[in-house]
Amino acid sequence: MKYISTRGGAAPQAFSDILLGGLAPDGGLYLPERYPQVSAAELAEWRELPYHALALRILQKYIDDIPACDLKMLVDRTYTAQTYRYCRPGRDADDITPLTTLEPGFHLLELSNGPTLAFKDMAMQLLGNLFEYVLAKRNDTINILGATSGDTGSAAEYAMRGKKGVRVFMLSPDGKMSAFQRAQMYSLQDENITNIAIRGMFDDCQDIVKAVSNDADFKSRFKIGAVNSINWARVLAQIIYYFKGYFAATRSNEEQVIFSVPSGNFGNICAGHIARMMGLPIAQLVLATNENDVLDEFFRTGVYRPRGTADTYVTSSPSMDISKASNFERFVFDLVGRDPAAVREFWAKVDAGGSFDLRDTPFMAQLPKFGFVSGKSTHADRLATIRAVWQSHQIMIDTHTADAVKVAREHMSAGVPTSLPMIVLETAQAVKFSETIHEALGCDPSRPKALEGIEALPQRVSVMDADAAAVKTLIANRC
Ligand SMILES: *Cc1c(COP(=O)(O)O)cnc(C)c1O
Numbered sequence: 001m002k003y004i005s006t007r008g009g010a011a012p013q014a015f016s017d018i019l020l021g022g023l024a025p026d027g028g029l030y031l032p033e034r035y036p037q038v039s040a041a042e043l044a045e046w047r048e049l050p051y052h053a054l055a056l057r058i059l060q061k062y063i064d065d066i067p068a069c070d071l072k073m074l075v076d077r078t079y080t081a082q083t084y085r086y087c088r089p090g091r092d093a094d095d096i097t098p099l100t101t102l103e104p105g106f107h108l109l110e111l112s113n114g115p116t117l118a119f120k121d122m123a124m125q126l127l128g129n130l131f132e133y134v135l136a137k138r139n140d141t142i143n144i145l146g147a148t149s150g151d152t153g154s155a156a157e158y159a160m161r162g163k164k165g166v167r168v169f170m171l172s173p174d175g176k177m178s179a180f181q182r183a184q185m186y187s188l189q190d191e192n193i194t195n196i197a198i199r200g201m202f203d204d205c206q207d208i209v210k211a212v213s214n215d216a217d218f219k220s221r222f223k224i225g226a227v228n229s230i231n232w233a234r235v236l237a238q239i240i241y242y243f244k245g246y247f248a249a250t251r252s253n254e255e256q257v258i259f260s261v262p263s264g265n266f267g268n269i270c271a272g273h274i275a276r277m278m279g280l281p282i283a284q285l286v287l288a289t290n291e292n293d294v295l296d297e298f299f300r301t302g303v304y305r306p307r308g309t310a311d312t313y314v315t316s317s318p319s320m321d322i323s324k325a326s327n328f329e330r331f332v333f334d335l336v337g338r339d340p341a342a343v344r345e346f347w348a349k350v351d352a353g354g355s356f357d358l359r360d361t362p363f364m365a366q367l368p369k370f371g372f373v374s375g376k377s378t379h380a381d382r383l384a385t386i387r388a389v390w391q392s393h394q395i396m397i398d399t400h401t402a403d404a405v406k407v408a409r410e411h412m413s414a415g416v417p418t419s420l421p422m423i424v425l426e427t428a429q430a431v432k433f434s435e436t437i438h439e440a441l442g443c444d445p446s447r448p449k450a451l452e453g454i455e456a457l458p459q460r461v462s463v464m465d466a467d468a469a470a471v472k473t474l475i476a477n478r479c
Helices: 015-019 040-046 051-060 068-078 120-138 151-160 179-186 202-214 216-221 232-249 267-278 294-301 328-335 340-351 362-370 379-393 399-413 430-441 468-478
Strands: 003-005 030-032 099-103 106-110 142-147 166-173 193-199 257-262 282-289 372-376 422-426 462-465
Touching (some): 051 068, 051 232, 099 232, 120 151, 120 166, 120 232, 151 166, 151 179, 151 193, 166 179, 166 202, 166 468, 179 193, 179 430, 193 468, 202 216, 202 468, 232 267, 257 267, 267 282, 282 294, 282 399, 294 372, 328 362, 399 422, 462 468
Parallel strands (some): 193 462, 257 282, 257 422
Antiparallel strands (some): 099 106
16 A cells, blocks of 8 residues: 555655655645455454454555554554553443443544543554654654644653654643643653743744754754654544444444544544545544634535634634644545645645635535535533533533534434434543533543542653744754
């Protein structure tokens, strides 16, 4: 299997060659040259498999440059009940992504039982093991530089801690994260993890990452890399739980399901789209946004109109506060019949700060074929949804999951055949957003026992001014 760029200007690459990189050299995103199909016989066999075995079957269709026995070892090491142990009382951690049924035909797929209590662990943990493996084979190293306001940075650190050949330099805005988030990241004592708190905002952190990455000399000398949401392996790892969720919510492979996905950068739901393209019986993909509704607007109107950062709302589902959706180009590549010229034309507009409009193109007629529907949710909706789920089921859901529950319910009452099971992806645990939970319920979520009191652990963090040169010096000194 080779990987090609959505913009058509990069030589096809093997999996291991795109694993450590980000964008293709032509500015596009990598996708497999075709989507491997799943036969009825395979689906029948896969239904009975534990998570790690299912993962291996799916990954093998996409990765042909890592020997099967090595891939098996990496996958077995990644998807363990020990790593994904923070499940709800009464659920089986061996399921990795247990399914909680709220009422017949309405389910939550728990994706947030990993070390940082958010679904990003699902993919990032695999990435950590893949990076270590490929770097060792190549006798190479990487220095991952990132900026985070919470979820992504901690998931990256917990995935890369102690990994040979990998160092992480993670910038976060000083004093802007919750005490719990700070404790999660800054209490890591691993030699290869460096936390840098920048006196400034998240944007300042991101500007420093850009400035450092734009220094081509520094970048190649210190092997600077990233693990951002456009990384293909992250999308790939997320395909697995769509299969797992489908099997858990159905009895036979004749059935169809609907997934509802709280969306920001379009990474999670892109994996759902690919699972559907592989032949998993997904009738519809419900895309839920918060007040930052650039994707909802697209699926309702056919107009993709990214906003400026100044027009991005700060919301109570912060991991979906995006102005443009970095993975969206992957879907559009499929929508336009995999014609890179069309993608180039659209993204010439987007990259110049503009928008594009499908309404006068033949592609608009293709859109329904892909099964997307969309909706948005506001802070008031989140509070009401968190309350309703708590009152009816005594289950606390987080703010992002609440957005997806709200839009799923709205969609079902709008006349979808209700016989189809609805699977809402639960992307974080309530405890990560306890302020909003408190606002909704008047009480605080409990946290997993093992994470009680982490705020009191010693912390390791360098506080610095928002100065790219100083960050470069620090990186150089640690390498
Ligand atoms: C990252 C994140 C999302 C959004 O996922 P995308 O892949 O960016 O669409 C939703 N919920 C939570 C909790 C997240 O951390």
